[in-house]
Amino acid sequence: MNTLPLTLILKGQITVIIGGGKVAARRVSSLLELSTRLIVISPEACPKIRALHEEKKLEWRQKRFEPLDLNDAFMVIGATNDPEVNREVAASAHDHTLVNIVDQPDLGNIHFPAHFTRGKLSIAISTHGASPLLAKDIKKELSEIYDERYSQFLDFLDDSRELIKSASLSKEEKWDYLSQCIDKRFLDPRKQTQTLIELRDLVKKGAVKDERTHG
Ligand SMILES: C[C@@]1(CC(=O)O)C2=NC(=C\c3[nH]c(c(CCC(=O)O)c3CC(=O)O)Cc3[nH]c(c(CC(=O)O)c3CCC(=O)O)/C=C3\N/C(=C\2)[C@@H](CCC(=O)O)[C@]3(C)CC(=O)O)/[C@H]1CCC(=O)O
């Protein structure tokens, strides 16, 4: 099956999760920090979902699924332990809705890959359902290579890129600076600080030079 990995920006839309067990709780963890209103529909819920409901971080509606539950949903997740109910969830979702069915992925139009973040760095691994365990294993390997230092490194790259873009440099020079910054030695925070100072100086000098030549 051909699929396209995309990153999703949520802006307050509603996500409805049908089922309140282990897999539903995993989806909740992936979605909790995003700007989506989370609604869980299930007669029973695991302690994690109950606790988040108490803390008003999601809304748990203690009931069995019915198609009306999906009316305002932007994203729907069928995560019950009853394949028939999950099938009904897929069939009841509107055409324009993102649908994930955890036990019959082909009934939906999105899959959840294994995923981790390091600040602005986001790494997702998909096996198209062939082996979620391999995806989990590769995630572990990659998370050791791309360790916690990468959060700060990404902030450094973001800041340095802004400075390089605003400096009075040729296209080729900007490319050279951008390429140098991704070198592993800049994982060292002291190197990052030093480089940002140098880049700020470079931008200032360019501004002074521009003032001289233009006026
Ligand atoms: C990556 C991860 C992300 C997440 O779920 O958050 C994820 N599954 C994880 C774990 C996991 N899942 C399963 C086991 C038991 C071992 C085994 O069965 O192999 C374990 C291991 C464990 O639990 O440790 C069982 C299982 N999974 C699916 C089915 C149905 C089917 O295959 O038809 C069944 C059989 C159900 C049954 O029969 O009972 C289907 C899917 N699982 C996916 C994602 C999507 C494809 C991802 C991909 O391969 O690219 C997809 C298509 C769902 C989707 O559409 O989202 C997460 C790793 C967490 C992490 O990252 O740490």
Ligand SMILES: NC(=O)c1ccc[n+]([C@@H]2O[C@H](COP(=O)([O-])OP(=O)(O)OC[C@H]3O[C@@H](n4cnc5c(N)ncnc54)[C@H](O)[C@@H]3O)[C@@H](O)[C@H]2O)c1
């Ligand atoms: N995608 C994955 O990664 C993955 C991994 C493991 C298992 N699974 C599959 O996911 C499914 C769920 O697994 P689980 O471990 O979360 O199960 P679980 O038993 O922990 O939870 C099932 C939940 O579904 C709810 N439910 C049952 N009937 C319902 C209905 N009519 N309306 C609303 N809610 C209803 C229950 O109240 C419960 O909260 C299983 O079918 C399992 O085979 C998928």
